[in-house]
Amino acid sequence: MKKQRTNVIVRLYHQLGSPPSFYRISGYFLKWLLLIAIILTGIGLYDGLVLAPADYQQGDSFRIIYIHVPMAWMSMFVYAIMGIAALIAIIWRMKVAEAVLIASAPIGAWFTLITLVTGSLWGKPMWGTWWEWDARMTSELILLFLYIGVMATYTAFNDDSRKAARMAALIAVVGLVNLPIIHFSVKWWSSIHQGTTVSIMGESRITWEMLRPLLTMAVATKFYYGYSMLKRARTYLLETEQQKRWVHDIVEEKKS
Amino acid sequence: MKPFFALVKRDLTLGLRRKSQIYQPLVFQLLVVTMFPLGLGSGAKTLALIAPAVIWILALLASLLTLDQIFKNDYDDGSVESYVLTSYPLSSSVLAKVLAHWLLSGLPLVVFAPVIAVLLHLPSHSYGVLMLSLLIGTPIFSFIGSIGSALTMSLKHGGLLLTVLVMPLLAPVLIFGAGAVVESSLGNSANTHILLLSGMLVLCITLVPFAAAAAIKINLE
Amino acid sequence: MKPFFALVKRDLTLGLRRKSQIYQPLVFQLLVVTMFPLGLGSGAKTLALIAPAVIWILALLASLLTLDQIFKNDYDDGSVESYVLTSYPLSSSVLAKVLAHWLLSGLPLVVFAPVIAVLLHLPSHSYGVLMLSLLIGTPIFSFIGSIGSALTMSLKHGGLLLTVLVMPLLAPVLIFGAGAVVESSLGNSANTHILLLSGMLVLCITLVPFAAAAAIKINLE
Amino acid sequence: MPIIKASDISCQRGNYSLFKPVNFALSPGQSLLLSGKNGVGKTTLLESIAGFRAFSSGYIFYKENELNTNKDKWFDDSFFIGHKTGNKKELSCLENLISFLQIQGIEITEPQAVEALEKVGLAGFEYQMAGKLSAGQKKRLALARLIMVKHPIWILDEPFVNLDVAGCQWLLSILDKHTQKNGILIITAHDNKIIREKVTRELVLEACD
Amino acid sequence: MPIIKASDISCQRGNYSLFKPVNFALSPGQSLLLSGKNGVGKTTLLESIAGFRAFSSGYIFYKENELNTNKDKWFDDSFFIGHKTGNKKELSCLENLISFLQIQGIEITEPQAVEALEKVGLAGFEYQMAGKLSAGQKKRLALARLIMVKHPIWILDEPFVNLDVAGCQWLLSILDKHTQKNGILIITAHDNKIIREKVTRELVLEACD
Amino acid sequence: MNEFLNMGGYAFYVWSSVGLFFITMLVDFISLRVKDKTVKRNIKSFIRRKNNR
Ligand code: HEM
Ligand SMILES: Nc1ncnc2c1ncn2[C@@H]1O[C@H](COP(=O)(O)OP(=O)(O)OP(=O)(O)O)[C@@H](O)[C@H]1O
Ligand SMILES: Nc1ncnc2c1ncn2[C@@H]1O[C@H](COP(=O)(O)OP(=O)(O)OP(=O)(O)O)[C@@H](O)[C@H]1O
Ligand SMILES: [Mg+2]
Numbered sequence A: 001m002k003k004q005r006t007n008v009i010v011r012l013y014h015q016l017g018s019p020p021s022f023y024r025i026s027g028y029f030l031k032w033l034l035l036i037a038i039i040l041t042g043i044g045l046y047d048g049l050v051l052a053p054a055d056y057q058q059g060d061s062f063r064i065i066y067i068h069v070p071m072a073w074m075s076m077f078v079y080a081i082m083g084i085a086a087l088i089a090i091i092w093r094m095k096v097a098e099a100v101l102i103a104s105a106p107i108g109a110w111f112t113l114i115t116l117v118t119g120s121l122w123g124k125p126m127w128g129t130w131w132e133w134d135a136r137m138t139s140e141l142i143l144l145f146l147y148i149g150v151m152a153t154y155t156a157f158n159d160d161s162r163k164a165a166r167m168a169a170l171i172a173v174v175g176l177v178n179l180p181i182i183h184f185s186v187k188w189w190s191s192i193h194q195g196t197t198v199s200i201m202g203e204s205r206i207t208w209e210m211l212r213p214l215l216t217m218a219v220a221t222k223f224y225y226g227y228s229m230l231k232r233a234r235t236y237l238l239e240t241e242q243q244k245r246w247v248h249d250i251v252e253e254k255k256s
Numbered sequence B, C: 001m002k003p004f005f006a007l008v009k010r011d012l013t014l015g016l017r018r019k020s021q022i023y024q025p026l027v028f029q030l031l032v033v034t035m036f037p038l039g040l041g042s043g044a045k046t047l048a049l050i051a052p053a054v055i056w057i058l059a060l061l062a063s064l065l066t067l068d069q070i071f072k073n074d075y076d077d078g079s080v081e082s083y084v085l086t087s088y089p090l091s092s093s094v095l096a097k098v099l100a101h102w103l104l105s106g107l108p109l110v111v112f113a114p115v116i117a118v119l120l121h122l123p124s125h126s127y128g129v130l131m132l133s134l135l136i137g138t139p140i141f142s143f144i145g146s147i148g149s150a151l152t153m154s155l156k157h158g159g160l161l162l163t164v165l166v167m168p169l170l171a172p173v174l175i176f177g178a179g180a181v182v183e184s185s186l187g188n189s190a191n192t193h194i195l196l197l198s199g200m201l202v203l204c205i206t207l208v209p210f211a212a213a214a215a216i217k218i219n220l221e
Numbered sequence D, E: 001m002p003i004i005k006a007s008d009i010s011c012q013r014g015n016y017s018l019f020k021p022v023n024f025a026l027s028p029g030q031s032l033l034l035s036g037k038n039g040v041g042k043t044t045l046l047e048s049i050a051g052f053r054a055f056s057s058g059y060i061f062y063k064e065n066e067l068n069t070n071k072d073k074w075f076d077d078s079f080f081i082g083h084k085t086g087n088k089k090e091l092s093c094l095e096n097l098i099s100f101l102q103i104q105g106i107e108i109t110e111p112q113a114v115e116a117l118e119k120v121g122l123a124g125f126e127y128q129m130a131g132k133l134s135a136g137q138k139k140r141l142a143l144a145r146l147i148m149v150k151h152p153i154w155i156l157d158e159p160f161v162n163l164d165v166a167g168c169q170w171l172l173s174i175l176d177k178h179t180q181k182n183g184i185l186i187i188t189a190h191d192n193k194i195i196r197e198k199v200t201r202e203l204v205l206e207a208c209d
Numbered sequence F: 001m002n003e004f005l006n007m008g009g010y011a012f013y014v015w016s017s018v019g020l021f022f023i024t025m026l027v028d029f030i031s032l033r034v035k036d037k038t039v040k041r042n043i044k045s046f047i048r049r050k051n052n053r
């Protein structure tokens, strides 16, 4: 056997790849993630709903942006993470990646659902309709289906968590391939697309007072995602390793 | 516990455990509704026009997806014996099976209908009639379907045969159901349609259990 | 005989013997097409407008009805072992299964399409494009469906899960397929759409056998 | 005094009779083993006796009544377990046992059911789904019903299949107890010498020629 | 010289291991009977050995190669018949036998298949659909494959179930012939004393604690 | 204050959005705790089953 030179990254990879140390390390972060998420949400919403000036065109209804847009970003961000985890789970059969995949799906689906409903709630006063079959909305709806597909696959094979996770990974990867397809095909077909009212990229027509809460909320939701995902991932690891010593120690000593 | 309630309870437990029986017809509906604008392309403005028909056809198709399971499952695993080889009347057991099926697959469709209606731009003053008509119509699907399921339960690929058998029987339900919604969306009264639907339901309740029981007995011989 | 052809031959024999797999999707299509005017009531003039979408959605639904059986049957009776526990590449066997499925359920849809088109008042100059687009599109249904079927074969009630899984994947096929027909019915060229469809088919032929084979292996573990 | 009398009964599958017509009579406490080659028609005959399908010829009398004229009485007194076990994959063992019996109108409490499962060797599997049992465990779950039912007539199709040695012994003992309490037993089994010695009569079905 | 060596193999269902890890080695001409209580994991183990599912621990070596690294060789040499028979309801017996073997890449002519069916006691059933066979006949149809295959390793899960006495004898004789021709046999069976005497070794699986 | 709650006439839309956000996050939060508890309980009973044998 050749001696392997271990650098920091490899070591970290191995540590995060082993369930017990992942469980231990993630345990340190949990509390802080939740705490920061709550505080930032409080600040962001206060800033957005109270301090930020009303939009000259949309009035106060524009404040839905502080829920809608962070959620919309998260719905896609989470799917990307899920897809990467799925790829790792399939190729390297890494248990922690399976855990991340399975733990991301429910929270991602929630984010997507909120995006859809808040979009609807915004559309009624702005466009006079709850729902329009426009490119962005349709693809967001299909994103929800993809999340549901991943979760349904996982629950359908509930008798064997690891097998179920690998099946779900397959679905997630296929869905990943599907995302750009949907994006482009929907562009192709759509003709009634509503242009973005506000653009924050490049030439920004939004004032700093309006942008600040948006960014705060975007960070806050990322922290909550971190919390929710890690917590679920830990549960998944306990479940799949239920015969291992380290799990027994954790369960019986009640230290979580 | 009376055999009737024992059977209903068992089927509900099964349904809630499988879950798929409940939420997947809904997702199916949602998916197909999504397909329509995709397929229609620039014709999307016609959506509201075809909304009543689409909603009712979808409810019918979503029901059809689960209809063949009413008796087939029990036949496949042999538990049909538990209510056939007993002196408790088979028609009561049929009623129990139908009731459980409707609670699991019909009722969710009724509750979920407004969401589909929004997606298809149905005028909002028709939601009441839509839900009422579905509330009366979906049990008829379960009833008629139970006869079809009883006839096809011993077949391995009976699902499609069942479709063919029951579709003609369900056409009137569809006509009056969708008709009621169309009328109300045009601002007219839908009373006649609703009345006719109710009549069909009463007829089903009184006749179908015996018909389905007979079908089961013939099938087992 | 090579295992590939043996498998195709066996599946064709089975399909021709069951018959239902062939004629029932057609009957299903016919029935639903009949439902449309019934449900639409006075709105029947809109038929031609929605014809391309309806035909394609129906083709999709009719395919979906048989997709879950691609591998599920073999899993249930244990004959999946005959091509898994052998050194003959599983992906070739998958290709054989898909080919047989398309010949049995996709091809009839293509051949039958003009009939449905007449019923829905599609302009007759679009029939060519309609059939061509279905000829390229329906094999994609079988291919993508085979992955779904491989994933859900060990589930008792996998049919609806399969629907949920493959529908989003099939959406682009629907868009371009129906789009092609719409364009041609408006008198425009449908070349781009057809080209894109063909591209998808090529992609499926090269990738799907391996994906489905992987799914089967994971499922059996 | 025999309470079940079968005279010249035979069964059909497709368009031809399976076996030469048979006669038998059973008094309380007696048992009958149906045997014969694979495919001679044992399962078909048992299902007909249970009331599932019709005879192609002959009659069965139960307590002086022809069976078809008084099926309810027969259903009340006879209990059938066939090849298919009648377990629901998605119900736990406990739920399976309880619901099956309740649907047949037999009252059973949860502690009783737990006890029955214990007796049949499924202790600790109360909450496991029936779909996740091994072949022998599935058979045991079906046979657990026998502990609870009071029907005097049992009709069992190859009940020993898939059971391990201990399971076979348990089943033999419970069948013994049943006949000792004046129960009647109609059963099929291949290659099981012990049951052959225990039954009152063995009836070998012979194929028609 | 053993060509199959299993070291410390064990299987998992759901999230826990079923039985204590086992070891065995088999040389050509030897046979192994797996036994143990209902639900101990015999079927699971056989399916894993056949290559259907993964082991939770341990390795099997076939001709010095770890099984997972060279599955094709293993598939070429081993033949598995499990609980599910793999018959198609809608195909006739003849079609079933022929197509199953051809799909596995084994050439078989129609006269050969007819002969095999005859040997297995299904003469006259060539054109009957497999769905219309009795339980024992279905098993016989599946076992008919054994006559045609040349694989040196047979893996059989409870093959005696549902067979009548003559059928059991036939099966025993063909298993005998197989091992005499230097074949290897891995088998499970309950309550069959004769097979127990015939095998080289019996391995009793014990549940994990 | 009233003016704030009224949201310039868009109260329903804005506050249902905010409410939905909080309710969903709460549901997620609770469901992950419940899941964690049940899994730990099951593992405990699994350990007990092993010890009793
Ligand atoms: C149900 C309806 C709606 C859905 C599903 C939806 C979905 C989305 C999605 C997925 C994004 C992220 C896009 C990206 O970052 O690439 C987004 C961003 C956005 N949405 Fe919506 N939306 C809906 C309704 C609305 C309405 C009615 C408005 C306002 C009139 C609106 C305004 C915005 C804005 C301003 C952004 C951020 C702009 C950007 O990032 O480019 N949305 N929405
Ligand atoms: N699909 C499944 N999911 C989870 N657990 C299962 C599943 N099938 C079986 N089991 C469990 O795995 C264990 C082993 O099952 P297996 O079928 O291998 O037993 P077996 O030794 O073949 O028993 P038998 O003698 O009854 O055939 C059993 O305790 C059973 O409860
Ligand atoms: N569904 C069916 N349709 C037509 N014929 C059938 C059907 N099922 C069985 N048969 C035929 O009826 C005959 C009797 O079958 P049956 O199952 O009663 O036999 P059996 O005595 O129980 O055999 P075994 O010992 O194998 O269980 C067989 O020859 C079989 O071929
Ligand atoms: Mg039999």
Ligand SMILES: [Mg+2]
Binding pocket: D134, D135, D136, E042, E043, E044
């Ligand atoms: Mg077994």
